[in-house]
């Protein structure tokens with residue numbers, strides 16, 4: 001009877017393990033996951049995988065050391081190992097320590113399958129036909145070319161957007177760092193609350209360009225040092241709608257990113273603007289962004305007031321749970337607050 005191909009994934013990133021599992025299961029593999037070395041050892045006692053995907057950056061153990069151990073242990077010495085890491089240098093060390101291949105994070109499902117399948121076949125699984133023989137080095141090169149092209153295009157686009165964001169802000173607060181900071185906070189918080197949203201590339205642009213509509217607000221209002229009158233405030237509030245309209249014809253932005261731009265001043269209790277949306281009728285990206293925008297507004301030095309401490313700002317976010325902010329997003333904020341604080345400190349030091 002034909003045996004099912006089997007892969008063991010060893011990575012402490014649970015989300016990545018799930019992505020890898022889904023990818024391989026669609027290809028008919030059985031997948032074991034292990035979040036640490038102890039679990040991996042337990043799985044290896046019970047079954048013999050046809051390939052192992054090993055994160056080199058496992059916490060608490062030197063990944064290269066563990067790789068060498070797998071190579072030296074008779075039960076695992078012949079199993080192909082694909083090292084995974086975000087660093088090329090770790091990849092080179094892994095190849096030196098006996099990994100058959102290296103996959104750099106982030107990778108696509110297609111890269112994963114095209115890299116692992118020939119290794120499983122070479123490992124004696126299935127009949128090798130002439131068209132199945134793929135040189136892993138060639139394949140890696142092709143993948144690398146594709147990745148670089150994609151990256152170049154992405155960087156060119158990102159630079160254009162960043163220049164636009166910083167041009168906008170030099171007119172506003174005299175700083176170009178607010179957009180960058182809120183984008184990094186918002187991306188981290190999205191990962192906590194709704195990681196699937198990050199698949200939409202427009203989201204990050206929406207974060208970066210959330211206030212693009214301020215380009216249409218007169219200096220007399222935008223730069224006014226004192227309190228705005230009611231009509232000036234209304235005019236200022238138009239920036240949300242105006243921003244969305246400005247970018248309506250840019251296809252790459254015209255999804256969740258555009259919704260962030262329009263709805264980032266909506267409030268959970270329905271007292272926001274421009275549409276007075278409430279609760280889940282507010283796009284999730286905008287609900288996430290509202291929290292980090294307030295956080296940064298409070299902790300950043302503005303011409304008209306001094307910043308408050310991180311603790312005071314975080315307390316204010318918690319206080320507004322269920323009124324200004326989505327309760328689930330505030331819970332997510334609490335869960336990843338140490339990471340957000342680390343980003344805050346990095347920005348201060350930059």
Ligand SMILES: [Fe+2]
Nearest residue numbers: 210211264265
């Ligand atoms: Fe805004």
